[in-house]
Amino acid sequence: MNTANAEAGQTENPKQSVNSRRALLFKLSVLLNGVVGAVLAVPIGGYILGSAFKKGSSYDSWVALGAIDEFPEGETRLVDYRNPVTAPWDGQTGSAACWVRRISGDRFQVFAINCAHLGCPVRWFSQSKLFLCPCHGGAYYADGSRASGPPPRGLFEYRHKISGGQLMISAGEMPTLATEACATDPQRIGHPSCHS
């Protein structure tokens, strides 16, 4: 190998210089494709990650749950609504449900049905005044606070308002520990009902 290199260095034959030019051209062509790949990767990455990095608060909007007269005082009721953002092919999955608790008068609490542990649908038992989760046995009191079991916190609570006699909630996103409805509103952070 060493002798071959030494001979090549001495003779400088034309074939060798052509080869080194081809090697350089090949390296340039690889570089060119690297650049093209990077140009392609940016929009593809943007396409893949688009849904991931959309601001969470932009999903939420006000949804009417019904006239406040429909909710008897002191009771907690399951209410279905259509998610504000859906695609035509979402079918039933575009619907959602929440627990509406009318404490008295204009005082409401609206809970997500998703358990704060792993998102399973909690059920309200009015006799024992508990929400129970079927998956791992999480339990919550009537005000949504954690009663027992594996949940790390109380039930997720939607922001609500009463407008023209209608109960409205700010919804649009599946509530999880990272995407709870309250946390996106700076005014509500630290609010006792947010448990945040």
Place this chain on the structure above:
Amino acid sequence: MQCGLVVYNWIERRLGLAKPIVEAAKHPIPASSASWWYVFGSAATVLLGLQVVTGILLGLVYVPSAGEAWNSLQFLNHHVTLGWFLRALHGWGSNFMIAIVLIHMAQVFLFGAYKFPRELTWIIGVCLLLLTLGMAFTGQVLRFDQDAYWGLGIGASIMSRVPLLGAPLVHALLGGPIIAGATLSRFFTLHVFVIPGLLLFSAGLHVWMVLRLGINEWPMPGRLVRKSTYEREYDEQVRMDGIPFVPGAAWKDAVFAAAIILTVVACAFFFGPFGPSGQPDPTIIQTAPKPDFAFLWIYAVLAFLPPALETPFLLIVPVIIIGSLLLLPLVAGEGEKHWSRRPVAVLMVAVIAVTLGVFTRLGTYTPWSPIMNAWTSDPVPPQYLAGRTPLERQGSLVLQEKQCRNCHSLGGVGGQRGPALDSIASRMTEDQIIRQVLQGGGNMPSYGNALNPAETTALVHFLLSLHGQGLQPAVDASRRLIPSSDSGTTQGQH
């Protein structure tokens, strides 16, 4: 005949594949490796083939749309000729593939086959295991029913626990803010294009490396693997007693593969397809979601973690498990191969198998979950009402009405979240029962707000009548120290 040979020669002259294929089939392997213990890898490959074929056939009918997927599965089950059978084959094939891959892995581990020079074969094998589990999870999502819907909710909830990146990860998993059409579309893409592509490619590499490096020889106690000498020793052994893979060992692979496929066919025929269960409608909350068999152990583990430990456990333990599986051959690439000289390895396999088995078993009957309809469907056993006072009987009504049975069993019927109440009065005194009912604690909610004083009194009296057959009621030992003249006033203070 002559014509066929001409055609074959014409193709082979241009394609040139028959010669290397025949060479690979006839490559010599150690005679000791032509064993029934060495059939699991090929069986897993054959099952992968079955999954590809049945998957493509299901794709002829399945509609990957959140609004229609569930209907198309019902259509497959009931209106497409033998559609139910193809679904059953695919579902049972998936279960068998996971089982065979795990057995294959345990065998390779116990036979020390991951050691030099087959470290990379093991590492790619670990990736194949993860891809197989990925296929199982995404496949469960494609069976777009209630379990799939809430299983995605569990997946999103786990993702949401990742610090800082929680929200983007949830949105990436779901393809948007909620579990809906975009979610199903991306899991369809994963299940049908991305993971199968990676799986077939990795399986190809895996088999290529087995051919290139030779199948692991039957380990002998005391014959140590050394990087400096192993390859020479292996070549020598193959030269000494090598036999061609085909037919020497291949007939056992073929027989076992046929038996496995026949078993899958039998299970599919006799037990039928999996689901779909209820419609994926989040407004139907009367459901107790459960993952498929392969993930039941995770579902069970998640019931037992204390809240403060759960997030660290979920984020750290998978990294440790996968990391140690990947690093195993790099750390222990040399040395003893035989299981009889590797007690720790044998113990690890045993402990892991028993642990997975126990948690899977627990996952099948979920003792930690309240039984939501126990309070209306399971009556108080009559023997617990016989000879009771009216107040105690009233207490039994309170027990039913306040859903105590959802978590506590009587006569073996009811929830298992809390302790059985059949002999509660032999374990707890009146004071302790009152405190426990009103204030809760020890994983029981407090019922102070849900019971009025009359209900509490009745309930406690009923519970005090439950002290089991022949057992004495629990007593407060400190009471004996109080002079008898004071005891009346103490009791009067309740």
